[in-house]
Amino acid sequence: MATVLTRPTTEAQPQPRLPADHPRLPAAKIGVVLMNLGTPDGTDYWSMRRYLDEFLSDRRVIEVSPWIWQPLLKLVILTTRPFRSGRAYASIWNTERNESPLRTITRAQAERVAERLAGRAELRVDWAMRYGRPAIAEVIERLADEGCTRLVLLPLYPQYSAATTATAYDAAFRALMRLRWQPAVRTAPPYHDHPGYIELVARSIRSHLAGLDWQPQLVITSFHGMPEDYLLKGDPYHCQCQKTARLVRERLGMSAEQLMVCFQSRFGKAEWLKPYLDRTLEELPANGITRVAVISPGFSADCLETLEEIAVEGRESFLHAGGERFTYIPALNDSQGHIDLIEQLVLRELDGWLPR
Numbered sequence: 001m002a003t004v005l006t007r008p009t010t011e012a013q014p015q016p017r018l019p020a021d022h023p024r025l026p027a028a029k030i031g032v033v034l035m036n037l038g039t040p041d042g043t044d045y046w047s048m049r050r051y052l053d054e055f056l057s058d059r060r061v062i063e064v065s066p067w068i069w070q071p072l073l074k075l076v077i078l079t080t081r082p083f084r085s086g087r088a089y090a091s092i093w094n095t096e097r098n099e100s101p102l103r104t105i106t107r108a109q110a111e112r113v114a115e116r117l118a119g120r121a122e123l124r125v126d127w128a129m130r131y132g133r134p135a136i137a138e139v140i141e142r143l144a145d146e147g148c149t150r151l152v153l154l155p156l157y158p159q160y161s162a163a164t165t166a167t168a169y170d171a172a173f174r175a176l177m178r179l180r181w182q183p184a185v186r187t188a189p190p191y192h193d194h195p196g197y198i199e200l201v202a203r204s205i206r207s208h209l210a211g212l213d214w215q216p217q218l219v220i221t222s223f224h225g226m227p228e229d230y231l232l233k234g235d236p237y238h239c240q241c242q243k244t245a246r247l248v249r250e251r252l253g254m255s256a257e258q259l260m261v262c263f264q265s266r267f268g269k270a271e272w273l274k275p276y277l278d279r280t281l282e283e284l285p286a287n288g289i290t291r292v293a294v295i296s297p298g299f300s301a302d303c304l305e306t307l308e309e310i311a312v313e314g315r316e317s318f319l320h321a322g323g324e325r326f327t328y329i330p331a332l333n334d335s336q337g338h339i340d341l342i343e344q345l346v347l348r349e350l351d352g353w354l355p356r
Contacts, residue, residue, distance in 0.1 A: 030353055031124045031148035031183070032117075032346050033139055034110050035155045035168045036301065038131030039100040043090040048082035055131045060167035063230070085304075092307040103129070105301035106156070108334040109342060116343045120354065124148055125346075130168045137175035143183075150184045152349045154342070156300035158197055159244060160190035161237035163226060186349050192240040193247060196341045200332055201244070201297045202251040208329045209293060216293040216327070218258065220280070221245045222310060223298040225263035225272040238273055244297055264296075265305050281314055285322030292318065295329035300338070302331045 040051035056062055056077065062069055094104050110127035117123050124146060128139040143151065155168045169187055176182050191197050205219060223241040231238045242261060249259045262280050266272040277294075284292060294314060296306050311328040318326050332338035347354075 027122075027147055028150075029122050029124050029143075029146060029148045030150045030152070030350065031126065031140075031143035031146075032113075032152045032154065032350075033136070033143070033172075034106065034113070034125070034127045034342070035136060035153065035172075036102060036106045036127070036129055037164065037303075038129040039103045039303075040085075040089065040132060042098075043086040043093055045082045045086060048086045048089070049078050051132050052081060052085065053078055058131075058163075058167055060170065061163045063227075088308045089304060091312065092304060100303065101307060102301050102303040105331075105333050109156070109301070109339065112334055112339045113342050113346060116339065117346070122354070123350075130164075130171055136168065136171040137178075140172060140175040141179070144179055144181070148183055150186075150353055152186050152188065152346060154188040154345060154349065156342075157298070158190060158194075158300070159192045159223070159237055159240040159298050161226060162230065162235050163237075165190065186353075188345060188349050190240060191341075191345060192244045194341070194345075196344060198244070198247045198251055200335075200337045200341060201248050201295070203337070204332065204335075205248070205252060205293070205295060205329055208295075208327070212327060214291060214325050216291045216325070217289050218260065218284070218292050219254070220260055220262050220277065220292060220294045221248065222262045222264050222277045222294055222296045223273075224296075224305060225266045225276070227268075228271045228273055231273065241298065248297065264309060277310070277314065278317060281318040281323070282321045284318065290323050291325040292323065293327045293329055296331060299331045301333055306331060 038051065038055060041047045053073070056073055057070070059066070062073075089100060092101055093099075094101055097104055106127050106129070110125055114123075114125035117125060124143055126139050126143060128134050128136040130136060140151065153169065153172050155165045157164045157168075160166075172185075172187075176185065209215065209219075221241075221244070226235065226237055241263075245259065245261045249256070252259065260275075260280075262275050262277040263273040264277040266276060281292070284290075294310050296310065299306055306328065315326045315328070332341075
């Protein structure tokens with residue numbers, strides 16, 4: 001008798017009896033993958049070079065023609081930048097676990113969400129990085145091998161951008177193309193205006209400022225920058241950042257003069273989204289603003305761009321320019337409220353897939 005493969009199902013109903021010679025099928029499961037940007041494996045030159053090469057070779061990140069960009073990347077940027085980036089990573093490195101804070105925190109987020117959903121035997125919660133390890137393809141293939149016939153992909157980027165959310169999905173889709181038996185897939189939308197997210201950001205600002213023995217004259221919401229050209233091509237990122245800041249400002253009862261938007265981490269000579277955080281911090285003291293607080297609500301976990309670029313470099317440039325007080329408000333990380341939110345986002349995407 002010919003062997004007939006019967007796809008396992010997650011519905012709450014009896015499984016059909018299979019022929020004696022039928023290949024073993026694992027019980028059907030649903031995989032959930034939390035995705036973040038990425039991290040090098042170490043701070044040494046070659047680890048940094050591998051990571052930067054993968055990151056900066058992504059056509060979603062750098063839209064310049066590869067005929068122009070790749071020689072510049074391989075022959076110039078990757079000969080010097082790994083040393084500078086390695087020193088920056090070394091200053092924030094989790095030496096106890098020998099990994100970056102982003103990897104530590106993202107793992108903790110996935111583990112805590114998995115604990116929350118442990119009562120659902122059909123669920124598997126995992127995590128992956130767009131660049132570096134664990135790679136998205138590796139995680140998707142593992143979940144498929146474990147019997148996941150359905151997948152929820154949740155990039156931990158509140159604001160959508162082709163250079164973050166879309167490229168994470170690109171990597172997932174490329175991995176799915178290699179599977180003979182593809183799972184059904186749901187991709188989560190951005191959550192830049194989710195009431196729970198806005199409340200968490202506002203609460204973190206309020207709680208942090210309450211613990212200071214001084215009050216800032218200005219709170220800066222700093223989002224990762226992107227070339228201005230990407231906005232003109234139709235990327236919604238800038239608008240979603242502005243909406244997040246406006247909703248947080250309204251939630252806190254602040255004015256535009258009390259809470260402003262800046263963009264950080266620009267690279268190269270092109271015009272990027274403005275105002276630039278570094279220049280703003282250098283100019284504020286001359287305008288009478290000497291006490292500031294900075295938060296980066298676009299980062300779901302603290303990383304190089306927050307712990308080193310803002311909390312160290314940003315502080316130094318502000319104080320050097322005449323500022324008196326500076327504080328960085330940490331990302332939501334694996335706080336209880338943030339895990340609550342991620343769980344809500346996961347369950348929203350699982351609606352209709354989980355047995356009632």
